[in-house]
Amino acid sequence: GQQVMQIPQYQHVQEGEDFTTYCNSSTTLSNIQWYKQRPGGHPVFLIQLVKSGEVKKQKRLTFQFGEAKKNSSLHITATQTTDVGTYFCAAAGSGNYQLIWGAGTKLIIKP
Amino acid sequence: ETGVTQSPTHLIKTRGQQVTLRCSSQSGHNTVSWYQQALGQGPQFIFQYYREEENGRGNFPPRFSGLQFPNYSSELNVNALELDDSALYLCASSPSGPLGTDTQYFGPGTRLTVL
Numbered sequence: 001g002q003q004v005m006q007i008p009q010y011q012h013v014q015e016g017e018d019f020t021t022y023c024n025s026s027t028t029l030s031n032i033q034w035y036k037q038r039p040g041g042h043p044v045f046l047i048q049l050v051k052s053g054e055v056k057k058q059k060r061l062t063f064q065f066g067e068a069k070k071n072s073s074l075h076i077t078a079t080q081t082t083d084v085g086t087y088f089c090a091a092a093g094s095g096n097y098q099l100i101w102g103a104g105t106k107l108i109i110k111p
Numbered sequence: 112e113t114g115v116t117q118s119p120t121h122l123i124k125t126r127g128q129q130v131t132l133r134c135s136s137q138s139g140h141n142t143v144s145w146y147q148q149a150l151g152q153g154p155q156f157i158f159q160y161y162r163e164e165e166n167g168r169g170n171f172p173p174r175f176s177g178l179q180f181p182n183y184s185s186e187l188n189v190n191a192l193e194l195d196d197s198a199l200y201l202c203a204s205s206p207s208g209p210l211g212t213d214t215q216y217f218g219p220g221t222r223l224t225v226l
Contacts, residue, residue, distance in 0.1 A: 006153075033214070042201055042217040043154065044113075088153050098144070098167055099215065101153035 006102030023089035134202035
């Protein structure tokens, strides 16, 4: 079935460094959504990308959707302790009624 | 907060038992999806209900079943519990119908432990 591959699994950064997570699919995606899950919490919707080559920004977060609509990335500039958590991408699956989720990238701030 | 509530927050059961988890959707949302999230993994889609009918199902056996009520609250039932059923169970409501393109609003989840 359809899969969304997300890398890396973990990323350790010093506070103030940048962070990037990538999602890839072998099939063309109709859309991609990004969620953040804090430790012990539940996923919280961040953004949805729909158009080929789309770039959206939310303060220090930049989201991109590839030209072929098969990959996406989330980049955080100058990480802060409040950014800690796991970032998931999710894309509409076959039949368009469910979200297929990546495995997530855990952002860890080094002490 | 999303306005989606789940109960109970934690639950401990033994193998072979049955469990019912409950979800109250955000007001006005007619679609609810249930997910299983094992530790360290992404959510896995169990099924979705739209206007009281199952609209789609992931790769879960029939012992996972659900209901959606006229007020759009819903239940997830799991029979014959197995150790691997230990996970965080999340429900998510969405406002615009059974589309994967719709934003999903998650509840806080129920942590189920099967001993």
